Amino acid sequence: MPTATNSRYLLAADIGGTWTRAACYPWPWKGEAPPRPLARVRRPTDPEDPTSGLVAALREVWPREGRVHGVGVAAPGPLDPYRGVVLFAPNLPAWREEPLQARLEAALGVPVRIGNDANLAALGEARYGAGRGREHVLYLTLGTGVGGGVVCHGRLLEGRQGLAGELGHITVDPQGPPCACGGRGHLEALASGTALVRAAQEALPTHPDTLLHRVRPLTAEAIARAARQGDALARDLLARAGRWVGVALADLCHIFNPEVVVLGGGVSRGGPWLWDALREALDACLMRPEYRPQVRPAALGDDAGLLGAYALWG
Amino acid sequence: MPTATNSRYLLAADIGGTWTRAACYPWPWKGEAPPRPLARVRRPTDPEDPTSGLVAALREVWPREGRVHGVGVAAPGPLDPYRGVVLFAPNLPAWREEPLQARLEAALGVPVRIGNDANLAALGEARYGAGRGREHVLYLTLGTGVGGGVVCHGRLLEGRQGLAGELGHITVDPQGPPCACGGRGHLEALASGTALVRAAQEALPTHPDTLLHRVRPLTAEAIARAARQGDALARDLLARAGRWVGVALADLCHIFNPEVVVLGGGVSRGGPWLWDALREALDACLMRPEYRPQVRPAALGDDAGLLGAYALWG
Structure with missing residues (x-):
């Protein structure tokens, strides 16, 4: 809880289906290194009333003195950053057309900006993480689902209603498996953690020797661990996911002709089996070598969304 | 050839494999309606020395009095708009790492900006054509190849080296036909004029009754004409291309979450067979109805590139 009287602060929060994070940062902030939080909390998300839980977390990091310039919030689900409304959030069924920005401004008395969590993670990585100093950055997070965001000419791509950057929902294989969104063969259906686990389960009966038979629960992390232990099926599954990516x-x-591609999420920690296959497929599919980007692991970990919410303010 | 002494002008040119166009426009220009050219010419492109032919065309429309503020040029091929260099142009083999901007500036004595022709057609349609007044416009031209461009937040998407917007070279069907670029199943390999004609030729032996047996040369335009005359194969081919689009x-x-999608090029004149299939496939594949854009035919015809080159100046 910072206390300097004349200081200014910017608060940031990142709310997900499991955790609500909030932090207090100095404001303004110069330079490319990420600002250091003066206070931070992580609380379980309240599924009944996520907005009140978010207000409480922000109040916990509120400075005792000085001035709060504004609040930036990373939130899940398709949301309209221009109107400040979360349309809905699969992991937070309590939210339906939630006027998050207006409710937070009413509760906190300072201006609030909100953004899609994957888009803001992209902005955070572009500004302060693996893409810092670059104008054209593409970010992909391979987690339970596949999300993403794009920074072009230094600016987050948002689109007409702020729904841009759904990079997990591009069709990679029209004959591929169904996607949670109702589509088919989307990147998310082929390279998310969920897809990886499903592919493993389907392969178990024909692979009696794989270590994965003994793993409970079967997760993307467990598959990566088995790959490190030499398991051929685990390595093959990671390579397949990497090829689709x-x-x-x-x-x-x-x-987009980006300079840097940043990969985050649990599946991105799939080791050389994933990364080598990914780079090989990328090189094979590019029209010209000029298009080849630097592909890097995400650098900010769980702070990407918070720092993207911070970066919403300039 | 305009003559008012105190007037200012902006010259624009559009050079392709067949034609070199140039026009003189008033400058500056307010409002959303396109500026009206005070002079314009169209000359065959000189394949031996396209740059000199371009200079000559621009000199033909040069105003006798008044001041030329600058020149904007739409040119083919992957090109670097930041350095002003055409990397190469498949239709103009004489150009290899052609320093077009520098050569034009040396010849004409005024500042020059250059851009990729499909990208500038996108900018032209977004600023003055079917997307005018909108901030988020996606443009696709279905011609001999498939090109495109994207305007996000009112700005042309260019990417790190200016190579962005190659919308024809996204993989739509990994098992699909080979693409001219060396890839496979790209949109260009499925929905360009070239792809349409190839699909027609492959279908001829198994369709003895189609009107297309009597058509010479077999072109996208001829296929659209046969469709209007009731030909079932022609209608089916157009619908297939429309579905892939x-x-x-x-x-x-x-x-991108665009507000308007603009379709140009010969294949886009494929009538309701193409457009109905396109809209149906688009609706079926969108995750949520909020994503549905307005899909409109291009409005500027052959002037899109010239007006995009004009719009490069603000």
Whole structure:
């Protein structure tokens, strides 16, 4: 809880289906290194009333003195950052057309900006993380689902209603498996943690020797661990996911011509089996070598969304 | 050839494999309606020395009095708009790392800006054509190849080296036909004029009754004409191309969340067979109805590139 009287602060929060995080940062902030939080908390998200839980977390890090310039919030679900409304959030069913910005401004008395969590993680990584100093950064997070965001000419791509950057929902294989969104063969259906685990489960009966038979629960992390222990099926599954990511990234490079591609999320920790296959497929699918980006692991970990919410303020 | 002494002008040019166009426009220009050219010419492109032919065309429309503020040029091929260099142009083999901007500035004595022709057609349609007044516009031209461009937050998407917007080279069907670029199943390999004609040729032996047996040369335009005359194969071919465009547009809507999608090029004149299939596939593939854009035919015809080159200046 910072206390300097003349200081100014910016508060940031990141609310997900499991955790609500909030932090107090100095404001303004110069330079490319991320600002250091003066206070931070992590609280379980209240599924009944996520907005009140978010207000409480922000109040916990509120400075005792000085002035709060504003609040930035990373939130899940398709949301309209211009109107400040979360349309809905699969992990937070209590939110339906939630006027999050207006409710937070009423509760806190300072201006609030909100953004999609994956988009803001992209902005955070572009500004302060693996893409810092670059104008054209593409971010992909391979987690339970696949999310993403794009920074072009230094600016977060938002689109007409702020729904842009759904990079997990591009069709990579029209004959591929169904996607949670109702589509088919989307990148998310081929390279998310969920997809990886499903592919493993389907492969178990025909692979009697794999270590994965003994793993409970079967997760993306467990598959990566088995790969490190030499398991052939685990390595093959990670390579397959990596190839699909490479194919999708080639499309995205032709579309965006980014300088840096940042990969985050649990599946991105799939080791060389994933990364080598990804780079090989990407190189094979690019039209011209000029398109080849630097592909880097995310650098900010769980702070990407918070720092992106901070970066919403300039 | 305009003559008012105190007037200012902006010259624009559009050079392709066949034609070199140039026009003189008033400058500056307010309002959303396109500026009216005070002079314009169209000359065959000189394949031996396209740059000199371009200089000559610009000199033909040069005003006798008044001041030329600058020149904007739409040129083919992957090009670097920041350095002003055409890397190469498949239709103009004489150009290899052509320093077009520097050569034009040396010849004409005024500042020059250059841009990729499909990107500038996108900018032209967004500023003055079917997307005018909108901030988020996606443009796709279905011609001999498939090109495109994207305007986000009112600004042309260019990418690190200016190579962004290659919307024809996204993979729509990994098992699809080879693409001219060396890839496979790209949108260009499925929905360009070239792809349409190839699909028609492959279908001829199994369709003894189609009107297309009697058509020479077999072109996208001829296929559209046969469709209007009731030919079932022609209608089916156009619908197939339209479906692939719809599938690709759904991806692009998830990525960009555009307000308007503008379709140009010969294949886009494929009538309701193409457009209905396109809209149906697009609707079926969108994750949520909020993503649905307005899909409109291009409005500027052959002037899109010239007006985009004009719009490069603000």
